[in-house]
Amino acid sequence: MTSLQELLTTKNVPFEILEHPQLIRTAQDGADYFGIELGQTAxxxxxxxxxxxxxxxxxxxxGRLDxxxxxxxxxxxxxxxxxxxxxxxITGFRIGTVPLVGLFLPCLFDRRLFRYSAIYGGTGEAGSTLKISPGAVEELNQVMAYLD
Known part of the structure; x- marks a missing residue:
């Protein structure tokens, strides 16, 4: 079990780790691969x-971050x-694999993620994606501010 899985299991948070053979490099790649809305990628x-x-x-x-x-x-x-x-x-992870939780960095969180029951993001490994609720991601991070 990875440290991410241990963290999520210890916190009793529902999640799925989705393995995929192809690398997902962009939000659009993830949306296309999983058949989800672009906004669900995180x-x-x-x-x-x-x-x-x-x-x-x-x-x-x-879109572009201001x-x-x-x-x-x-x-x-x-x-x-x-x-x-x-x-x-800083994180121990390469760009494109940075996990949604477990970073121990202060966090800026996009409120628009709450439109969805599940969001998809990094696990720390290139061949997998974390599916989790935005509320759990908010709860497990040190959110210091929100974007609307």
């Missing part, structure tokens, strides 16, 4: 601010995407 981005790093869990249909708006939400001057080396150093 990529986890790592953002860099002058106050440290923040995980951003977003709906796949959000970094100026995020900076205001987080009360900081500048927000940018962490580069791939930073993401791996």
């Amino acid at each position: 990529p986890t981005l790592v953002l860099e601010t002058e106050n440290g790093y923040v995980a951003a869990i977003l709906t796949g249909d959000r 970094f100026q708006s995020v900076a205001v939400t987080l009360s900081c001057q500048e927000v940018k995407l962490a580069n791939p080396k930073q993401v791996e150093a």
